[in-house]
Every structure is written in structure tokens, then in C-alpha cells.
Amino acid sequence: MTSVYVFNGPNLNLLGTRKPEVYGTTTLSDVEAMCREEAEALGLELVFGQSNHEGQLIDWIQEAGAAVKAGQAIGAVLNPGAYTHTSVALHDAIEGVELPLIELHISNVHRREPFRHHSYVSPVASGIVVGFGVYGYVLAIRGLHNAARPV
Numbered sequence: 001m002t003s004v005y006v007f008n009g010p011n012l013n014l015l016g017t018r019k020p021e022v023y024g025t026t027t028l029s030d031v032e033a034m035c036r037e038e039a040e041a042l043g044l045e046l047v048f049g050q051s052n053h054e055g056q057l058i059d060w061i062q063e064a065g066a067a068v069k070a071g072q073a074i075g076a077v078l079n080p081g082a083y084t085h086t087s088v089a090l091h092d093a094i095e096g097v098e099l100p101l102i103e104l105h106i107s108n109v110h111r112r113e114p115f116r117h118h119s120y121v122s123p124v125a126s127g128i129v130v131g132f133g134v135y136g137y138v139l140a141i142r143g144l145h146n147a148a149r150p151v
């Protein structure tokens with residue numbers, strides 16, 4: 001079965017437990033269930049992960065890139081968390097393995113502090129979903145699936 005990856009960066013394990021005014025009340029395990037339902041409806045297997053460690057996210061990106069090259073996956077949705085705004089290493093990993101990737105943010109980062117306005121990930125993303133709350137994960141999976149379909 002073809003896979004779709006959904007990766008989450010630092011502190012997203014806290015989703016639904018704090019800062020509801022910014023990130024809502026849905027937990028990351030609820031998000032995983034929403035993603036699984038959407039992936040299954042599209043005939044895809046979901047591989048879902050969260051890590052607070054930059055190196056772990058890079059290892060997962062490289063693995064996902066290899067799976068896409070092998071025809072076993074369509075790509076990845078990544079919420080890089082705060083690494084969005086700091087990580088040249090994530091940028092290089094995505095570019096290095098040519099991973100089809102949708103960058104996702106729950107909040108509208110452009111309405112927030114100026115330090116959230118720049119992303120190292122955006123220049124190597126196929127698409128970006130910003131500010132739709134956790135529903136953005138569903139939109140991102142659909143977008144990736146649509147982009148991967150041969151015409």
C-alpha cells in the first residue's frame with residue numbers, strides 16, 4: 001500500500017493541552033485520527049510522527065524521500081514547529097532527497113510575531129497550508145494526493 005507521511009516538530013505533543021486561543025483544543029492524537037481517516041479514504045497508509053529533535057525529523061525526511069523514490073509513498077506533510085524559522089538543516093534535508101512536501105501551520109504565522117514570518121522550509125515545499133487550524137492537516141493530505149496523481 002502507498003504511504004503518506006505526516007511529521008510534527010517540537011512542542012506539538014502539547015497540542016490541545018495549552019494555548020487553546022492559538023492552537024485550539026484538539027490533541028495531537030485526535031489529529032492523527034483525522035489524518036488516518038483521510039488517508040484511508042484516499043487509499044493511503046498513514047505514517048504519523050512527532051519529535052522534539054531536529055535530527056530525528058531529518059532522519060524521517062530522508063526515509064520518506066527514499067520511500068517516494070522507491071514508489072512506496074507520495075510525500076510528506078510537515079509541521080516543523082519553531083524549526084520552521086531556524087532550521088537550514090531541515091531545508092537541506094528536504095531539498096537533498098527531493099521530497100514532495102506540504103508545509104503546514106495550524107496558526108496563521110503571518111498574523112503573529114515578525115520572527116514567525118520567515119520560513120526556511122517554504123522555498124523547498126511543494127505547497128503551504130497556513131491558518132486553517134488542525135483541519136489544515138486534512139487539506140494538506142488532499143493536496144499532496146491530488147499533486148501525486150498522474151494526469
Ligand code: CA2
Nearest residue numbers: 011014015018019081082105106107116
Ligand atoms: O502554527 C503552527 O502550527 C506552528 O508551526 C506551531 C509552532 C510555532 O513555533 C510556529 O511558529 C507555528 C509551535 C508549536 C507548539 O505548539 C504548542 C501547542 C500547545 C501548547 C504549546 C505549544
